[in-house]
């Protein structure tokens with residue numbers, strides 16, 4: 001069965017103290033048979049342009065088994081953000097944009113975040129939004145944007161991260177353009193997502209150490225092959241508009 005990982009990172013994070021190397025990325029996609037990993041910089045990347053370039057190099061090297069998701073602080077100068085989004089979405093064929101509410105201290109409805117929604121609409125790519133505990137990350141804050149940009153697919157990263165799982169599910173049921181990426185979500189919440197909105201659930205892992213954990217959750221739930229294919233492959237293929245696998 002083909003596998004798309006909707007949420008993985010490359011590089012260093014000076015906010016959350018993480019680091020993922022090219023070797024680790026290439027190692028895990030082979031070990032777990034990941035057909036495509038959608039890879040983004042961490043919010044605390046010291047040089048986001050450099051990480052975008054490294055993701056693009058890996059994309060070429062792997063024949064597009066690695067695809068790029070832009071993750072740039074929307075509070076930086078608008079000219080810089082616009083130029084970098086135009087570059088990665090226009091020339092480097094990145095397939096999505098990230099809004100890191102916690103990492104960049106910006107709520108979805110904050111005017112600073114508007115540029116990310118506008119470029120997602122302009123380039124017809126999905127926008128992934130970090131959800132979970134802490135200020136700025138309550139998924140309910142995404143609702144006004146779902147209504148403002150009905151044509152943009154919005155992916156709730158971590159699907160509320162346990163604490164806001166019910167709100168994330170409510171949004172996915174109410175809005176056609178809201179999807180749930182389920183890394184770090186509780187296994188019992190994942191069971192509810194799969195039962196209630198099977199066509200909205202996307203498999204994601206986030207960190208190398210968390211990859212086996214996310215597969216174990218599907219094992220624990222004894223998900224049918226049909227639903228497994230939706231979560232691991234078909235839903236993400238449609239959301240990210242992936243045509244080569």
Ligand SMILES: [Zn+2]
Nearest residue numbers: 007008009206
């Ligand atoms: Zn992440």
